[in-house]
Amino acid sequence: MEGLQALVVDDEQPVLDELVFLLGRDERIASVRAARSGTEALRILESGDVDLVFLDVAMPGLSGLEIARLLARFRRAPRIVFVTAHDAHAVDAFELGVVDYLLKPIREDRLRESVRRAGADAEGDHGTSDESIAVELGGVTRFIQRSAVAYAEAQGDYVRLHTVDGSGHLIRMPLSSLAEQWEEAGFARIHRSLLVNLAHVRELRMQAGRCSVVVPGGDDPVELSVARRHTRELRQLIQDRA
Template sequence: MPAAGLHTLVVDDEQPVLDELVWLLGRDDRIATVESARSGTDALQVLEAGEIDLVFLDIAMPGLTGLQIASLVGRFRHPPAIVFVTAHDAHAVEAFELNAVDYLLKPIREERLRESVRRVCESDATTADPDATIAVELGGVTRFVQRSAVAVVEAQGDYVRLHTTGGDSHLIRTPLSTLAAAWADVGFARVHRSHAVNLAHVVELRTHAGRSSVLVDTGATPTEIQVARRHTRELRDLIHHRAR
């Protein structure tokens, strides 16, 4: 967090919600300034000035939606932290795919808003958090799992399936190449064109007849994942470095 506090933008097309958020954030001593915008177009004009550290962003707005704004902001050289604010949880999975720090449901409680600010301060919008919460969807129900519990990531077209240490699996809409690059800083390593693994859950590295594989803790029985030759040396180095 900047030493002088967070420069914050609140975006919502409903004036009462906007006013309440601005007022509540003004009571938080971690917030330096609060600006507001009632449309995506106005929000982008403020964001392009480059002075905003944190954005509280409504999702359902006329014109540019909050998800579209977040996607555009994600291409900035120094993107601000994003916290989505919405009346519905239907977009939670998409929100976390856009690296949102938090997802607030209306009506907003002050203590929950302060918790969002705390999360932003701790993550500083750039620090990788191995215990980040991942939103997954199953049968129309959104659930949340800890990234640290994910042991294996398996490519399935434009999606990936997350296999956890508890034996569960969850499908999210993110290509493996994108996810592996984003999670590299928190201990995930690409081992094959179809798999990445969490090094924290690798229990054994095997080599036989010039071929390598890893055993990964995914529940009662460890899962064996083949390692492509071009990833073998890097994976071995990462495992040895982690074991020091």
């Protein structure tokens, strides 16, 4: 991987200086530029040679969320890491497809992990590289990897992500949107309320004309029913992967 061109955007000078300093110590970063406002950041971003942006979420004028939404329209959008003192925007971060979500005060080891994730995303295709997903549990935001999700289940306006270790995490997003975003990463719709990670399908069962798949779920495997209209396509997808 070639060195990443980074941009740090924060209206607080001490935080800006610290991030520039810490990123300058990372051998994977080729250069670091700084901006104290969203307007200044956009002027730099228009040059098109920025690979990775560290965005403060709450800034006067253009906020980090607004800048991220603008960057989503770029033909070659840089990867984004949100930097904030609060975790209230973790769901927004996931919906905008950011690489990572850093909480202040910044720890150098956690910052280096963000750079690693951005580098991994740059080396793979945008749709197929692994992705970190912000989930909330009891007021605490944590990150899980998309590759650890065995299946996703619609629950009203939310989706519950079931990981291979048997844990479940709610995110606020329609299953239809998630299915579209994760299709290229190997996730397939098997029911109007279920999305399965093909990489974790252990068995495909056909019994009395009914189809089901078995995926890991902690101590015990989980069997999921496949709707008739998805059966043929699912069997073809599994055959193609094999």
